[in-house]
Amino acid sequence: MANSKFEYVRLFEQPDQLLPNTWVVVRIDGRGFTKFATKYAFEKPNDKRALELMNAAARAVMTELPDITIAYGVSDEYSFVFHKSCTLFERRASKLVSTIVSTFTGYYVHLWSAHFPDSPLSPPLPSFDGRAVCYPSIQNLRDYMSWRQVDCHINNLYNTTFWALIQLGGMGHTEAEQLLKGTYAADKNEILFSRFSINYNNEPEMYKKGSVVFRDYELVEPGTHDVAKEVEDMVEPVQQSKTQHENDKKRRAKARILVEHLDIIKDDFWDRRPWLLSGKP
Numbered sequence: 001m002a003n004s005k006f007e008y009v010r011l012f013e014q015p016d017q018l019l020p021n022t023w024v025v026v027r028i029d030g031r032g033f034t035k036f037a038t039k040y041a042f043e044k045p046n047d048k049r050a051l052e053l054m055n056a057a058a059r060a061v062m063t064e065l066p067d068i069t070i071a072y073g074v075s076d077e078y079s080f081v082f083h084k085s086c087t088l089f090e091r092r093a094s095k096l097v098s099t100i101v102s103t104f105t106g107y108y109v110h111l112w113s114a115h116f117p118d119s120p121l122s123p124p125l126p127s128f129d130g131r132a133v134c135y136p137s138i139q140n141l142r143d144y145m146s147w148r149q150v151d152c153h154i155n156n157l158y159n160t161t162f163w164a165l166i167q168l169g170g171m172g173h174t175e176a177e178q179l180l181k182g183t184y185a186a187d188k189n190e191i192l193f194s195r196f197s198i199n200y201n202n203e204p205e206m207y208k209k210g211s212v213v214f215r216d217y218e219l220v221e222p223g224t225h226d227v228a229k230e231v232e233d234m235v236e237p238v239q240q241s242k243t244q245h246e247n248d249k250k251r252r253a254k255a256r257i258l259v260e261h262l263d264i265i266k267d268d269f270w271d272r273r274p275w276l277l278s279g280k281p
Ligand code: DGT
Pocket: 029, 030, 031, 032, 033, 034, 035, 037, 042, 043, 044, 045, 046, 047, 048, 050, 051, 075, 076
């Protein structure tokens, strides 16, 4: 390959490699979804079709990118976690973010008609922004995930109460807003129960907890999970052979990808699925 006199322009490219050995979270968020939700008459405060479409697109992203360990979604956002050992695209932030954003958006559009059969998409089409953040410890990563799930809970409790006051209580937006100003969680639970006989605990799990997407290894066909080999690797860590690496990749690609609505703040979720945060992806 001959060098041309134009070749020097490469020098203008800035490196954007993410810190090695850290958990990389790529969070995407729908652009202007307040308007988008109105255009397609999303149900308030939660539209089951819209949330399931987000989940289906996230699941497709995880299928295409086996380096993703876990993902968490709420409202118009999704966080994708790359294992700290991930070396995809040499960990270049722009490559990781743009690949996630475009793959997600592609599937969102592709799967739209299956979730909204009666409302064909028309321009302006949905789009998503994205950013990458590195978390150096499992505690930091878990705190990040907890932060998103707490946000989901706070917003959902507020929105559920706000829209109950309007849709069931006949209040105006300003009136409902005023009533909720300065209230605590217990007050909102009380308003829901005493005025509308709604027990917040009985609201759908997807609305209360958001959605977690992860690989389920328990159900991988027997024989592919070599426990003896794994113990051996722990005792005497060796450079993973190329075949071993390929096998792990295949194993990940084969595993079932589940979408569930579970508590990811408490230890239980992580304790039951040690492979999610283990040294090996
Ligand atoms: P942005 O992200 O700065 O471009 O602006 P937005 O408008 O996307 O705002 P954001 O991301 O802070 O908030 C998400 C918006 O999406 C929020 O206005 C509510 C709307 N949204 C998300 N899921 C649902 C849903 O299931 N039903 C309804 N009605 N709206 C939803």
